[in-house]
Amino acid sequence: MSPSWGYGITGLTVGQRVFGLTDWARNGSLAEYTAVEARNLAPLPADVDHTVAAALPISGLTAWQGLFDHGRLTTGQTVLIHGAAGSVGSIAVQLSREVGARVIGTGRTTHRDRALALGVDRFLDLQTENLEDAGEVDVVFDVIGGDILDRSAALVRPGGTLVTIALPPKVQPKDGRAVFFVVEPDRVRLADLATRLADGRIKPVIGAVLPLGEAPAAFDPAQHTPGKTIIRVAEDQPGGPS
Structure with missing residues (x-):
């Protein structure tokens, strides 16, 4: 993710590895670039792979x-x-x-x-x-x-x-x-979960990892795989953002 920063952004820096939950009212999360409110993002530990991180929020x-x-x-x-x-x-x-x-x-x-x-x-x-x-x-x-x-x-x-x-x-x-209830973004709790992920206390179950071009298959009930399905948007960057 290559973030652009607006007025009033605190707690994050340009170029920092982040992960989070996009706004439910916003389209375009399955895209190479998307706008996400900073309050919905948390720092991603350097030793946590983006694919694993994408399964957590x-x-x-x-x-x-x-x-x-x-x-x-x-x-x-x-x-x-x-x-x-x-x-x-x-x-x-x-x-x-x-x-x-x-x-x-x-x-x-x-x-x-x-x-x-x-x-x-x-x-x-x-x-x-x-x-x-x-x-x-x-x-x-x-x-x-x-x-x-x-x-x-x-x-x-x-x-x-x-x-x-x-x-x-x-x-x-x-x-x-x-x-x-419907889940709500929470930066503080997400950072806490990232700590648990980094030290091994929790581990997400990942079902399938698909390229962006196969995103429609991820929503096909007949193709369902137990666990979280991840869409990788940058195939030319192994381990990169998902």
């Missing part, structure tokens, strides 16, 4: 905000994470373990080994096992929606929280909260 911020800002997850609680082997779910598993929570992960049969490697205490195969076998939990973090989201409300123990990024819940926990 939306997945890391979504996981953090869902678990802690909205779900209020704390040490000793139990969290149920749907899609535990995916791009958001995998980061959520790692952050939950770091805070000292018990983690139940869900997913497909083919996701079991990856979820267990991430450190879930228990894995529920949504294709062959009953979701209700998870029992009561303090926090449900949902990225799936639909029937899974509806059934998850009954698993939230009194005082707990159902958090989802899929759609506003139609079914509310009996004695708890339900929260639907």
Whole structure:
């Protein structure tokens, strides 16, 4: 990324390696150059590859905000994470373990080994096992929606929280909260996640890395690969911006 700086920019310098989350209302993020508000960017450690860094902002911020800002997850609680082997779910598993929570992960049969490697205490195969076998939990973090989201409300123990990024819940926990949210840029939290990435406490799951010319394939559900799909916009610069 070759940034141009406007009036009032603080905390970053020309030529600095940065990464971040583009504004949801702005088109053109899949391009060689794009305009991003400085407040949405954070410094990128020199030893973190751009491809790995590109997988962190939306997945890391979504996981953090869902678990802690909205779900209020704390040490000793139990969290149920749907899609535990995916791009958001995998980061959520790692952050939950770091805070000292018990983690139940869900997913497909083919996701079991990856979820267990991430450190879930228990894995529920949504294709062959009953979701209700998870029992009561303090926090449900949902990225799936639909029937899974509806059934998850009954698993939230009194005082707990159902958090989802899929759609506003139609079914509310009996004695708890339900929260639907859209991830927001946060430079301070992004820098904190970058530190965790650099020292190995978290590791994004990268599904596929495609050149800019194949970007349409990244949005084809039939071509979906578990993990975060990265679009590389500068093929002539190995390890360069994505």
